[in-house]
Each structure stands twice: as C-alpha cells, then as structure tokens.
Amino acid sequence: MTDASRITIHIVSSVDGIIAKQDNSVSWFETTDVYEKGVAGEDVDVAGFMKTIDCFVMGSRTYEHALELSRQYGWAYGDVPVVVVSARSLPVERHSVELYYGDLHTLVNDRIRPRYKNTWVAGGAELCKSFLRLKLADEIRISILPIILGKGLLFLDGLGLEQPLHLKNTTAYRNGMVELWYEIKK
Amino acid sequence: MTDASRITIHIVSSVDGIIAKQDNSVSWFETTDVYEKGVAGEDVDVAGFMKTIDCFVMGSRTYEHALELSRQYGWAYGDVPVVVVSARSLPVERHSVELYYGDLHTLVNDRIRPRYKNTWVAGGAELCKSFLRLKLADEIRISILPIILGKGLLFLDGLGLEQPLHLKNTTAYRNGMVELWYEIKK
DSSP, X not given: OOTTOEEEEEEEEOTTSEEEOTTOOOGGGSOOOOOTTSBOGGGOOHHHHHHTOOEEEEEHHHHHHHHHHHHHHOOTTTTSOEEEEOSSOOOOOSTTEEEXXXXXXXXXXXXITTTOSEEEEOOOHHHHHHHHHTTOOSEEEEEEXXXXXXXXXXXXXXXXXXXXXXXXXXXXXTTSOEEEEEEXXX | OOTTOEEEEEEEEOTTSEEEOTTOOOGGXXXXXXXXXXXXXXXXXXXXXXXXXXXXXXXXXXXXXXXXXXXXXXXXXXXXXXXXXXXXXXXXXXXXXXXXOSOHHHIIIIIXXXXXXXXXXXXXXXXXXXXXXXXXXXXXXXXXXXXEOOSSEESSTXXXXXXXXXXXXXXXXXXXXXXXXXEEOO
C-alpha cells in the first residue's frame, strides 16, 4: 500500500456492535441525543467530505438496501463509482454502479488501488470481515450511535482473527455519535 | 434514583465488543499503541479516581479472575467493599468482600443505594446484562482498547433489549484507549 491509495472500512454501529436491525429499519440512525460538547451537524461539511471519496465497495445486501432507501431518500453515493461485490445478478440502475464477482485481492490490487485514492468499504459485515481477514484494508472508521440495540446483525462477529489497531482520531458529534478512526496495523 | 446514588456499569472491551479472551489472558490490556493527542497515563489520577468509588459489584467468574490476578498484581479493589453476586460458595479472603445471592432489585435498592454514592458494576457480561434488563444501572462506561480480538466473550451479546443512551463524555488516552461514558435513559 502506498499513501496514494487508502482503503477504509466504514461502519455505523450501536454501542453493542450491531449494524442492522432484524427488520432492516434505519430510524435508529436518527438519535434524539444531544451532546453539548460535540461537533454540530451544521458544522460538518458532508458534501465536501463525500467529494474526498473516490470509490465505494459494498456487498450485495448492502447494495439492495441502499437501492431500497434511494426510493425514499435518493441515492446516497452521488456519481461516485460503486463496486458491488456479488455472485448474484443484481439490478444496475446507474452508470456509476459496477458488479464484481471474483477474487478480492484482484479487485483491490488490480482495479481499485491503481485507480482510486480513497476507497470506502461501506458494508456489510461479511465483506468487511473478508477485507480484514485478507489484510486488504488500511483503516477502519466506526461511528457509534448512542443506543444499545440488543439484537440484530453484529459487525465483527466470528472474525476469528486478532488485529491490533492504531487510534488515529476520535470525534464526538452533537447527536451523541462518536467516530473512532483506526489504522489497521500491518 | 437520586443523585445521591449512582450505579455505573464499567467494562473494558476490544473494538469488536469482546471483554475476555477464551484463555482469560489479559495481556491485550497493555496496548502498544501511541495516540499523541490522548491523555497521558501519568496525568490520570487513578488512586484519586478509585477513591470516588464506594462499592464494586461483580459476578462470580469476574471475582475468581480478580482473585487469580491478585496473586500476581495484588488485589485491584483496595479496601473498597466488593459485593460478589453468586449462587456458589466462593472463598472470601478479605473483610471488604461480601457474597450475595438473591434478587438484584433488593440488593440495589435495599443494600447498595442507601449505603453507597458511587457503585461500579465491574462485570462480567451476564451481570451487566441483568443490570441493564432490570433497569438497575444509571450509567455505562466502556473503555475501548485499540484491538480487534476476533473471538472471545462478547459484552452485550443477546441482551434482547433496546436501550437509548445519552453520551455524557468521551476521553481518548495516550495508549489508544477511548472511554465512552453514557447515561442510561430512563
């Protein structure tokens, strides 16, 4: 890996490490919490930040969920290239979306790293775990919302691999969300 | 609950929510990480902080583990009262240690709250979950170490209860540990 190409696993999680409720509902993303010391939403340049991401990689169910959400909220990834890792033939409605089925080393080293500087792996849990197991990611950013969900899909359950991290930054937001940003030690 | 008595669940966890390795080893508590912006260990008044805790509550296996560790590192809880919740008859080597077997509501409302201002529930996972399910705790503090363990005992696995939290504070330390401090919403 060179500094020219970074691959970041990003996940939004509850305090108990759950990234999806059993019914797939996302209303828990909207917290009712107020953390006075936190960075206010209006001070976060989301659009500017999104512009720094050159490529998203996601699994098939995450993609299907994003498609479903796009009917109500619009497509979350703009014109940024999205690679969907899937063995299934999924509907592709945008030029920016590309399906990929094959070896992840090949995807990352031959297709993503030469082309993109800043790639985000946006889920789901299985794809993120594959990236960790195959040592294909450089960073991991976990946004922890102020809620315990109690049941649902765990993010890193059953990874089976010990991986030391380096804390790179931490940011607390006004809505009670805390982002932990780690470098994955080589 | 009055301000006169707070019950805090405290846990040290990996990024993937694991609080104990399968072999119970604790060397992962000693991180090799350096987070330059974090609070340095020498600036943390551990002794002063420990003095603010009036009582510890723990489960039987956490107690047995603490006993085992005490042979090497000394008893971690000083002369502070420790209530061990257990149906088993465990060895008691200190005047400060008391065994309890019975209803947790009774323990908390009749014995702990009238007597102690600042009580910490120090684990394990099952006891912490019981405190959450029975709404007996006021706060939860999670110290997240910069490591993914990959397998071991999960902290909040199978809680089965949704619990909104209020972020109260967050502190990052020089060793890469981040403490998330939440109030448990009533």
